[in-house]
Amino acid sequence: DLLGRARGLHTTADSIVVTTGSIHGLDLALGALSANVGVEHVLALENPGYRAAAALATHRGWSVHDIPVDREGLVVDELESVPHGTPAVYVTPSHQYPTGGLMPVGRRRALADWARSTGTTIIEDDYDSEFRYGIAPLTTVTELVPDRAVYLGTVSKTLGAGVRLGWMVAPPSMVERITDTRRAIGDFPSVPVQQAMTSLLRDGEWDRSVRTARRIYRARDRVVAAALAPFGELRGVGAGLHTVLVLDADVARDIAADCADNGVDLPTLAHSTRSPTTDGGIVVGYGSVADDRFERALRVLVDALEKRSVS
Template identity: 55%
Template sequence: MSPRAVPLTIDRASARPLPQQVADALRRAIVDGVFVTGDRLPSTRALAAELQVSRGVAHHAYDQLAAEGWIEGRTGSGTYVAAEVSVVPRTALVGPTTPTDDGDLPTLALRPGIPWTPPRASAAWRRAWRIAGSEPAPHDYPDPAGPLALRRSICALLARARGMTVGPERVVVTTGAVHGLTLALAALRRSGPDPKPVLAVEDPGYRVAVSAALAVGWEVHDIPVDQGGVVVDALRAAPDSTRAVYVTPSHQYPTGGMLDVGRRAALVAYARDTDTVVIEDDYDSEYRYDVAPLPALAQLDADRVVLLGTIAKTLGAGVRLGWMVLPAHLVEPVLCHRSAVGDFPSTPLCTATASLLDDGEWDRLVRAARRRYRDRDAAVRHSLSEFGELRGSGAGMHTTLILSSERADAVARAAATRGVEVPTVARSARSNPDPGGLVIGYGRLTDAELRTALDILADELRRVGT
């Protein structure tokens, strides 16, 4: 099969690097159906000659698209549009200012926490389930901790991704971070004397965590956050019945603060001094774009910290699988609680997930997503930095623009009339005065949709004023 001609143009006056321009153009050509599954693309030498760029530019562009799963190299044959690419209809890329047939505007939702999944993820998912389906049917109740094979795979992941050395006997498979939180709270309540124990939480913070704590009989005490994350000194005013602290130190939700080493040490010291457990939701730890992730709190004191992890930010929340790393003294109470209430992990789902972790697919998916989010993080900074302080840049899947509450609310309402849904920080605040701002989630949208949404937000920020 002869390679297809590539109808691409580049703008040498643009500030966007040439490899990214070439990758963008090829990606659009695939999305628009100019290239279809199985089409052979020119060699990097031919592409470089056609565009009059260096061969390195063509190599970088192809590497980017291969990492995202759009194209694949075949040894001795060439480069082709990947077989697993699911083309997005062009109508899905239309900006939110284009009315639909019924006169309504399509919504571009800048919701945090919803991941972009590379095209190759679907193929990897199917392969994992073929492996799970080849196993004998699980006739007996599973281990309440989860299959040993998956727990070992999680230990290996934590070692390479977080630098943690932990044995499988301290790992428990969950359906996600909130499930892990409720298991930890149930175990702590069983082992403590307080009829109504208190969970200290970040405010503004993750309201589902608050709801989960209240649902299992805990009271909640709000702790303020600032640009560096949870204000550890404020914990000193927490009630004496405080038995646990829930934090998101890698990328605070929703303000984006990243807890530095000093505050991490202070938080662990507080837990030791007060006989408290820190529940660390390792939210967004996979995605850091400036420096390597900071060590997990669990590495500072394995006896005082419960670490919660999930695949919700890679394959999506609908998969419903996560894990928790427990202090040794909490393992038995957690497993006893699970057995008592008939809460067991799904053996086939665990088998499929272990396959993704063991064959390197998880790592490849995270690397592809990290590249995509790094570019989107930069796009948010480029579009919105003139309007106020941006918190959380350089990590995660969202950036928070700090504004007065009044201005944030006005911009959000105005953007909604133009088809852009953007959460405000106020939605996540409880008793503490929220700093005010817009939470710009950039995981789920296409690049074209994000550019459109950011342009609309910038327009409304200029119009609304200070």
């Protein structure tokens, strides 16, 4: 019901696997795909992108093939560069991490068409999809090509990172393979946590929690945009829990260092980039932080930017 109501994803119980989060779901998907013989195990990944996904793929013995991103997320045309027979591509179309790109419907359709024509599996991470501020929800890639997609979700952004619970939607054949493996090794999420989540959904507390969080983060999104707009191009505004201020890589590094000297840790795009680039920026996250810490961190960043502008 949640997936259909909130994500527009039409599925059945035999296509759903309960996980401990998105990375766990990615691990299960890669494990199932690893059973395919006769193909090179290559995961196409957004670059810059989620470093934990690349680390997991490498740990599993997969090769990683970087695909550039732009303001609209993963550049689908660049997928032509991946080795023939690549079994999977990992993508965060709802709010690309870290650049904040929102993949439009046309590009989602192009990605679905590419997966269908090449036999590639799309692993769609539902990153930040709960948090859209005046932006209408878009059709998931999984809904466009359900037989060639795996959909990952988590409650960590809404209920807190300590709540290790998520879900994946996958073709029934993959679910069956995953279920057999899990039975053999006992790899299952906490039953009490699952029961608690069921109660939250049944009693409407989940929806209320999401609405409350969305209201808080919408306000922070606006504050960040207003404070940083004078200093350059902003990306990711209007969705998610972070905004990117686009800067030259060297400038971003210096600004981040100034902030660190004042006790504020702000990653740059370079932290999530696996190949050298002159493109850069500051990633300003505003989730899971108290109001006073948020306000101080933003003040420290603005001071560093103003100092840089004057010098």
